[in-house]
Structures are given as C-alpha cells and as structure tokens.
Amino acid sequence: MGDARLRDTRAPAADPNISGVWQVRGAGLRIVPTAGGDPPWKPWAEKVFRDRAEDEKKGVTRWDPTGACYGSGVPRIFTAGYLTEIIQTEDAIVWIYESQHVWRIIHMNTKMPARLENHIRGYSVGHWEGDTLVVETAGLSRKGQIDERGTMMTDNTRVIERIRKVGNQLENNFTIIDPTAYDKPWEARRQFNYVGGQGQRVAEYVCEENNRNVPGPDGKFITVIK
Numbered sequence: 001m002g003d004a005r006l007r008d009t010r011a012p013a014a015d016p017n018i019s020g021v022w023q024v025r026g027a028g029l030r031i032v033p034t035a036g037g038d039p040p041w042k043p044w045a046e047k048v049f050r051d052r053a054e055d056e057k058k059g060v061t062r063w064d065p066t067g068a069c070y071g072s073g074v075p076r077i078f079t080a081g082y083l084t085e086i087i088q089t090e091d092a093i094v095w096i097y098e099s100q101h102v103w104r105i106i107h108m109n110t111k112m113p114a115r116l117e118n119h120i121r122g123y124s125v126g127h128w129e130g131d132t133l134v135v136e137t138a139g140l141s142r143k144g145q146i147d148e149r150g151t152m153m154t155d156n157t158r159v160i161e162r163i164r165k166v167g168n169q170l171e172n173n174f175t176i177i178d179p180t181a182y183d184k185p186w187e188a189r190r191q192f193n194y195v196g197g198q199g200q201r202v203a204e205y206v207c208e209e210n211n212r213n214v215p216g217p218d219g220k221f222i223t224v225i226k
Helices: 004-008 044-059
Strands: 021-027 083-088 092-097 103-108 123-127 132-138 160-166 171-175 186-194
Touching: none
Parallel strands: 103 123
Antiparallel strands: 021 083, 021 186, 083 092, 092 103, 123 132, 132 160, 160 171, 171 186
16 A cells, blocks of 8 residues: 555646756846845855955956866756756656756655765755645755855755746745854745747757866966865
C-alpha cells in the first residue's frame, strides 16, 4: 500500500505541470527583499557587501563564481536573463538554464540527506502542496552569491522556494535563511513567462576555458573570497 502521505505529495500526472521553456521577468543584478530596502544583514555581511561595491567603483575585481566558470548558484541563477527549461517527472524536476549551462535537480518526495557537501547549487528536495511546488535547497557553498552584486551567503545558507503556475506565468516566492549572515529570514520573488509556445529553445552557452575574473583597468587580476 505504501505511505499515504507520500502518495499525497506527488504531482498529479498532468496538472499542475510546469514543464516547458520560461523567460525570467525583470532580470536584475540584485535580489532585494519583497518588502523593499536592504536584506537584514549582520554587520559583518553588510560591510563585505559595501566594501565590494566600493572596490568595483575603483575597478578592483572581486571574486565572482561565474568569472571562474563555477556558474551561478541558488538563488542567483533565478535572475539570469536567459531562457530556462523545466522537465517535470514524478520523482525529479530538472531545471536547465541556458546561462552557463547550469542545471538543477529537484529530488521529489524524499527527505534532505542528513549530511551534505557544500556546492554552488546545493542539494534540492521538493514536494507538492496543492498547486504549489515547495523546494528546499541546502548544502550551499560560501563561494556562491545571492545575486550578481555579491550579496553574501555562507555554508549555512538555505533557500525555501514556493513555485506556483498562474496562467502562462510562474511565480517563485523564495525565502533566504542564514543566521550567520542575516538577522532573520528574508523573502524575495521572481516571475517567469512561458515562451515555449513561441518556439523558443534553450541555446548553447560556452564557458569552457576556466577563465578567471577579468582584469581591472590596471590590467591586474585580483580575486578575493571572504
């Protein structure tokens, strides 16, 4: 017979169905709280962010995972202005991003492993609550970043996504939890338009030479990981 609770969390065969090709709305360099303003930084995390912004004004290159061909992690990849394709099955949802050939696997109807190694995109588990896909991502690495402006994350960062299809759009309301870098969890949002019906397809993106951060105006490479 199996576990009734497990069966109830499985996605219906056809609906909701989030498979297809999607385009982010409002791609941007920063992820800001839904409520506006800045994230609820710990003082040290805010200082790192502000110092980075000042260095970049001076042309000093700081660590960026994409500059080292690591690719963007969670949640930074949500903001990439490239196409993304979702392939949905009962036991896994595969999220393919045109940007940097990044991909995620959301493992469905299973528990988060007790022990995880830290990676840029972490490890994701998901389940359905009615028409909403709930995803938890843990095992994220401090080498990743919340967004392209370098908003801090640590090895303790977790992200909870609540993804819901509304017509031809996806709404991804996500919560960033990291007691090391932030005083409290904070929420942000990204929306995606369905473009698969327009013949859009994920295209090739090449970043295979293990390039490092580009030099500043003085021609020097400066890579900093904090």
